[in-house]
Amino acid sequence: MKNAIGIISMQYRRPFGVEHFDQFARWKAAGYDFVELLVPDPGEMDLPLLRRALDDAGLFAVITARVNRERSLTADDGAVRQKGYDYLLYCLDVAKTLGVAIIGGPLYGSPLVFAGLAPHPVSEDLRQRRIDWCVSSLTSLGDEAAKAGLRLAIEPLNRYETDFVNTVRQGVELVAMVDRPSVGLTLDTFHMNMEEDDLCEAIGFAGRHLMHFQANENHRGYLGTGHVHWTSVVRALGAAGYDGTITLEPFRRRDDRIGVPFAQWRQPLHDEQAEYTASCTMIRALIDLNGSRK
């Protein structure tokens, strides 16, 4: 198994701009192979410059689509659904410009807590229509992706972040309905820790649909500071034959003062180079050790 290990750019700064490109060399020095980037909105970033900066640092990239209430494949409003579709087409263009192979994220839309929405009942009729809208759009987008040699890796999120796809089982069901080799899954252990019966069973269930993986602690701290059993997770990935990309997203800060909002994005409080290095080293060592068991 030759998994590439990456880190998400917004771990460091959000928005991540040209002024933060010197971080690329530091991540490379910490052992990372790639960076996962939020898809910049039009005009937000000089894409050729970004590509050159990544090349210069010896890193490649994976990109994550940012859906919201104004662009969502599963919105009640047809105009919002169209914007969701157009946005994902735009993401494919960004991928081509950056030379990126994988577009991840909750591509289906329907955000909750970060969109300021409380969980609410969904009628059976609406639920079915949402599925139809989503499958239809993702099928067409999958065909567009295939033409460009790109892959769409749909990510289930926990119950507070979306009401559409929360589990690996739901993700596999959606991907099976879309039924395009260019459309598969991103799995993130942070969300899985909340929603799955068993992380390793779920990885096995995803099997060949797994296109991208995000290795995160239960509390989103650095790997090894929480209770996810990484040896078991790495073995499950190996057993599933997964040799793809693995991104780390350690957003949690060691700042647990009362009343500090944990779900609010916060930038690092100190130079985290030592933690970047240790987390990358740890997961890579476990992958190597799992390989040595063959």
Added chain:
Amino acid sequence: MKNAIGIISMQYRRPFGVEHFDQFARWKAAGYDFVELLVPDPGEMDLPLLRRALDDAGLFAVITARVNRERSLTADDGAVRQKGYDYLLYCLDVAKTLGVAIIGGPLYGSPLVFAGLAPHPVSEDLRQRRIDWCVSSLTSLGDEAAKAGLRLAIEPLNRYETDFVNTVRQGVELVAMVDRPSVGLTLDTFHMNMEEDDLCEAIGFAGRHLMHFQANENHRGYLGTGHVHWTSVVRALGAAGYDGTITLEPFRRRDDRIGVPFAQWRQPLHDEQAEYTASCTMIRALIDLNGSRK
């Protein structure tokens, strides 16, 4: 260790009304010692009738305060804070009427996702004032509780449900500032699974402040259907000398169709008596087995 095992009423119906009192006998038959009830709002429930129904079934009760945006000890608006304080005084009255010893819940207020609020930055000044407001109110309420022989058991919630107290460490810090023997903590493994480095370490850290416990799977399904390591949790409770109440809150339904909102309250889809019984039997057996190790 002689822990009483209970189940939360809204597992079955929400709102839980007089018409659902026949459920008490079924829970007693499934092995439960008590029911945890959401504090009924004024006029919502005939409290003496409720008390009699519980007595008739051979159950006691724990109650949970329901804070919201209109009644919160940590709200920016002083009138809302006053309503939060008055509401908790009312909860003490309800406890007296019902003959209940423990009032649990996120007594500090500041709800997020279920109040339709996205996580947002909190200024350092406001953060400090919230702490002052909260400590001052809880100290006074703790004195009121002590006069009536009642205990306030403050529950940390996960990052999506509040931005005020998410971890056991924060909870212990808050309780230490309040510094009243009548004010302690409720710990819930569902929230802990998301926020703690280690569930057992956190239980040990809470130590003598632990007044009430909620044993929930990572996904809120029935105990034994998720990945919480119950043997370790029970041992940690035993090591902390905890002989108090343990409530089960299995809200998750085995209905994982795409687009079904998991965080939205849903009533059982079938008669769950077998699952009520198995979960209660399992946790009680582990407690007994842990006791047999002495």
